[in-house]
Amino acid sequence: MNAGAIRTRILISSPFFRALPRRLVSRQTHSHACARPGVNAFTFGRISTTPDAMLGRARDRAQASGPRSAAPSSSVKPELAKQLFPSSSPHTHDGNIASWASSSQKPRPTVGANASARPPSFKPAAHDPLVSRSNNSQSRANSLASICSNAGSFQEELGTSSRPSQPYPPSSVYIADDDFSDDNTLELDYECPASLPPPPPPPAPKPAATLTSAPTTSQIPWSSSPQGHMFPPALPRKNILKRFLPEEAPPPGPPAAKKRSLPRRWAQRDTDALGDDDVQEIWATQAPKPLATPAPKKQTALPWDTTQSATKERRKQLKNQSKKSGVEPGFSTEEMREVTDEHVLQKTKASAISLSSEQQHVIDLVVRQKQSVFFTGPAGTGKSVLMRAIIAELKKKWARDPERLSVTASTGLAACNIGGQTLHSFSGIGLGKEDVPTLVKKIRKNAKAKNRWLRTNTLVIDEVSMVDGDLFDKLSQIARTIRNNGRPFGGIQLVITGDFFQLPPVPDGGKKEAKFAFDAATWNTSIDHTIGLTQVFRQKDPHFAGILNEMRLGRISDDTVQTFKDLSRPLGFDDGLSYTELFPTRQEVERSNESRLRSLDGPLVHYEAHDSGDPSLRDRLLANMMAPKGLALKKGAQVMLIKNMDETLVNGSLGKVIGFMNEMTFELWSTNGAGEGLDSGDEGEADAGSKKKIKAFSRDTDGSKDMKEYPIVRFTSTDGSHRVLLCIPEDWKVELPTGEVQASRKQLPLILAWALSIHKAQGQTLERVKVDLGKVFEKGQAYVALSRAVSKQGLQVLRFEKSKVMAHPRVIQFYNKLYSAESAVKTKKSPSMADFAYKGTSTKASKTTGYSSTSRSTGRRNVDVIDLDEEEAAMAAYG
Numbered sequence: 084m085n086a087g088a089i090r091t092r093i094l095i096s097s098p099f100f101r102a103l104p105r106r107l108v109s110r111q112t113h114s115h116a117c118a119r120p121g122v123n124a125f126t127f128g129r130i131s132t133t134p135d136a137m138l139g140r141a142r143d144r145a146q147a148s149g150p151r152s153a154a155p156s157s158s159v160k161p162e163l164a165k166q167l168f169p170s171s172s173p174h175t176h177d178g179n180i181a182s183w184a185s186s187s188q189k190p191r192p193t194v195g196a197n198a199s200a201r202p203p204s205f206k207p208a209a210h211d212p213l214v215s216r217s218n219n220s221q222s223r224a225n226s227l228a229s230i231c232s233n234a235g236s237f238q239e240e241l242g243t244s245s246r247p248s249q250p251y252p253p254s255s256v257y258i259a260d261d262d263f264s265d266d267n268t269l270e271l272d273y274e275c276p277a278s279l280p281p282p283p284p285p286p287a288p289k290p291a292a293t294l295t296s297a298p299t300t301s302q303i304p305w306s307s308s309p310q311g312h313m314f315p316p317a318l319p320r321k322n323i324l325k326r327f328l329p330e331e332a333p334p335p336g337p338p339a340a341k342k343r344s345l346p347r348r349w350a351q352r353d354t355d356a357l358g359d360d361d362v363q364e365i366w367a368t369q370a371p372k373p374l375a376t377p378a379p380k381k382q383t384a385l386p387w388d389t390t391q392s393a394t395k396e397r398r399k400q401l402k403n404q405s406k407k408s409g410v411e412p413g414f415s416t417e418e419m420r421e422v423t424d425e426h427v428l429q430k431t432k433a434s435a436i437s438l439s440s441e442q443q444h445v446i447d448l449v450v451r452q453k454q455s456v457f458f459t460g461p462a463g464t465g466k467s468v469l470m471r472a473i474i475a476e477l478k479k480k481w482a483r484d485p486e487r488l489s490v491t492a493s494t495g496l497a498a499c500n501i502g503g504q505t506l507h508s509f510s511g512i513g514l515g516k517e518d519v520p521t522l523v524k525k526i527r528k529n530a531k532a533k534n535r536w537l538r539t540n541t542l543v544i545d546e547v548s549m550v551d552g553d554l555f556d557k558l559s560q561i562a563r564t565i566r567n568n569g570r571p572f573g574g575i576q577l578v579i580t581g582d583f584f585q586l587p588p589v590p591d592g593g594k595k596e597a598k599f600a601f602d603a604a605t606w607n608t609s610i611d612h613t614i615g616l617t618q619v620f621r622q623k624d625p626h627f628a629g630i631l632n633e634m635r636l637g638r639i640s641d642d643t644v645q646t647f648k649d650l651s652r653p654l655g656f657d658d659g660l661s662y663t664e665l666f667p668t669r670q671e672v673e674r675s676n677e678s679r680l681r682s683l684d685g686p687l688v689h690y691e692a693h694d695s696g697d698p699s700l701r702d703r704l705l706a707n708m709m710a711p712k713g714l715a716l717k718k719g720a721q722v723m724l725i726k727n728m729d730e731t732l733v734n735g736s737l738g739k740v741i742g743f744m745n746e747m748t749f750e751l752w753s754t755n756g757a758g759e760g761l762d763s764g765d766e767g768e769a770d771a772g773s774k775k776k777i778k779a780f781s782r783d784t785d786g787s788k789d790m791k792e793y794p795i796v797r798f799t800s801t802d803g804s805h806r807v808l809l810c811i812p813e814d815w816k817v818e819l820p821t822g823e824v825q826a827s828r829k830q831l832p833l834i835l836a837w838a839l840s841i842h843k844a845q846g847q848t849l850e851r852v853k854v855d856l857g858k859v860f861e862k863g864q865a866y867v868a869l870s871r872a873v874s875k876q877g878l879q880v881l882r883f884e885k886s887k888v889m890a891h892p893r894v895i896q897f898y899n900k901l902y903s904a905e906s907a908v909k910t911k912k913s914p915s916m917a918d919f920a921y922k923g924t925s926t927k928a929s930k931t932t933g934y935s936s937t938s939r940s941t942g943r944r945n946v947d948v949i950d951l952d953e954e955e956a957a958m959a960a961y962g
């Protein structure tokens with residue numbers, strides 16, 4: 084049976100099929116009938132003429148046809164029911180998305196009509212989407228509304244759990260001729276096993292076992308060697324074989340088995356996917372010493388590996404090598420040695436992040452359980468780290484179909500941080516001021532935007548606190564209309580993060596106050612789970628984390644006020660590195676950076692960005708880019724890295740410009756010990772002396788290298804060690820999910836970093852920060868500013884006033900209701916809440932943040948809610 088046949092059967096025997104519109108059924112079956120005449124063609128041909136009645140029979144037949152055909156059905160059914168047909172319609176709307184669609188739609192059959200024509204054999208079961216949808220929708224809407232919308236409605240929600248089912252609203256979904264031009268979106272991410280790629284061959288013997296046993300004897304013939312011998316020899320194998328020619332074999336007797344670690348590439352790869360290169364690498368690594376040439380130094384790509392990825396990897400290594408071994412002109416020999424010493428790199432590489440259990444729980448919900456999730460939590464709880472991990476997982480999942488994942492954020496800067504695009508750009512709505520029918524028409528005219536809506540399975544939205552509630556509703560309705568799917572966001576899985584206590588949406592001209600996303604009518608029905616992250620990673624000091632948390636809630640004690648006032652003392656560090664200043668307004672920022680740059684001696688060096696892309700789009704797309712169009716630097720300038728280089732040199736690392744060199748001179752510095760003879764403390768002379776040498780050297784070169792001078796920056800990396808980097812231009816791209824580049828900018832990965840706006844600093848972690856709260860104008864702004872700091876020791880606060888600490892009452896109410904729901908759940912012990920609730924505990928979290936950590940679910944659709952402790956609840960209740 085081919086894949087198509089199996090797929091069709093599963094559709095028939097699943098609840099999904101019952102909800103398929105008539106025309107789609109006919110189309111699916113028709114194509115199948117054409118492909119496979121005979122029994123199937125007959126069956127499906129009949130279905131295509133009288134669908135509903137035939138569906139029942141087909142399903143019965145499929146079920147009766149034996150365990151083989153029934154198995155996929157039963158295993159798929161609940162999953163599909165859960166994923167495809169949860170409650171959908173926003174309670175503020177009648178569910179008739181036709182009213183949102185363009186007026187040019189033709190009369191169409193409706194799902195409602197199909198539902199009413201269902202034969203008795205389709206009596207709604209617990210998982211029948213056509214019935215439970217209405218039921219779920221109602222109870223879930225109530226449940227969620229009770230949590231987030233109505234002050235006293237939680238009790239009501241508990242009381243409504245036994246409400247009778249309500250019929251599905253009739254005639255609610257219209258189908259346009261081209262609405263199923265992309266039928267496979269309807270399958271979402273389910274594929275029947277037979278349509279998947281063939282299963283991998285049985286696992287190869289464990290590499291560890293193979294590899295450790297190999298060197299113990301020199302007489303391993305090819306036939307008993309690892310499965311690499313199965314592969315046809317390639318040219319370079321000559322070298323490998325040479326090592327194992329009998330005459331070159333070591334003398335008989337077991338040579339001392341040397342403990343060898345696995346090559347990294349081996350460890351990362353599937354053992355059953357060994358290629359020629361792997362064989363070579365394994366042999367190279369395994370070759371006993373006396374046999375042949377010494378084992379080559381550990382490489383991740385061999386010279387003869389000319390695959391694109393290997394070449395890219397090698398280039399990257401070379402680039403990193405030259406960067407990492409850089410020596411700072413003007414530093415003493417000892418300091419230079421310290422910088423170039425390999426141990427610095429070794430040490431820094433050890434500090435990789437491992438996700439906490441609550442972070443992993445969210446990954447599980449999103450990636451494995453395919454739930455729509457909103458995860459929130461105070462500043463520094465690792466929301467961005469988690470989001471990046473989720474994106475990485477989802478990218479792996481959709482490696483073959485990358486358009487299924489769309490990564491967006493509310494602002495350009497936030498989007499850059501996660502390698503995505505703005506929500507506006509993704510949706511193709513421009514500024515999005517028009518009403519939904521107009522926006523839908525606009526998108527339908529834009530094939531790319533329409534395709535994005537149709538192809539997306541998972542939509543990531545970062546920094547949701549800055550997404551306007553009306554925009555959220557519009558997007559949900561647009562998705563439902565364009566995808567012709569009445570579920571929230573047209574069935575797209577949402578992965579949303581942000582902290583509503585941080586910066587709110589920027590209100591547009593007409594509106595007095597911004598509307599939060601959680602105030603959107605469709606918010607509750609769009610989110611399956613709300614998870615509260617509780618473990619603060621940024622601040623290690625529990626007291627500091629605690630007072631920041633007070634600020635977050637806008638309720639600070641007198642002691643806390645005093646603590647912040649005491650932080651007005653100047654910051655003093657003796658390593659020459661200054662602090663970052665944060666200001667509420669952009670003017671203050673520019674003024675500060677310019678004056679600090681002016682105050683430095685020495686010539687100004689300008690770096691103009693090289694932009695490319697469609698000129699009509701380019702400037703707008705690149706306007707929000709962190710990398711500036713023009714950058715002026717001087718020796719001694721304080722800069723911030725705006726791109727991740729490796730584990731310890733990351734976006735946000737602070738550094739100081741210590742000189743300017745071209746790539747050639749920098750290489751010479753690092754490889755030829757160009758720092759010899761430099762006296763520490765005499766940077767000027769050192770520079771001059773070394774440049775003389777370098778000039779002489781560069782005359783001998785063929786001029787193929789870029790001789791432009793770039794800044795050499797001495798960074799303090801995340802583990803506190805110093806790293807020196809020649810900062811050469813990097814690329815920033817604004818691209819579509821397909822990888823098509825819309826605009827790009829080539830610029831140094833640096834910005835002046837004496838001062839930043841608080842809005843730009845959102846999402847950053849700063850070791851040393853001075854905050855001037857004088858002109859704070861926004862709720863959450865003071866909290867965002869102060870919570871960037873890692874410690875009190877690295878924080879200076881100017882013009883702190885209690886009145887500057889403002890939390891939005893609506894936000895307090897929102898979080899407070901999550902708490903109330905949690906309290907109620909604790910009392911009632913709802914049996915269903917355990918289904919998806921986060922069960923891990925985090926004692927560390929309660930120690931460091933004063934939070935208790937479990938999150939619970941409150942209803943059939945399981946909404947996890949944040950569990951606040953008494954103190955916080957008391958504070959939150961104030962709102």
Ligand SMILES: Nc1ncnc2c1ncn2[C@@H]1O[C@H](COP(=O)(O)OP(=O)(O)OP(=O)(O)O)[C@@H](O)[C@H]1O
Nearest residue numbers: 437438439462463464465466467468620621846848
């Ligand atoms: N699991 C983890 N283990 C160790 N460190 C972590 C972990 N998760 C996050 N961090 C660190 O905590 C700091 C804050 O993380 P992150 O910026 O993701 O927090 P956030 O919740 O997004 O903060 P904000 O709301 O302020 O943007 C970073 O320095 C990050 O490296």
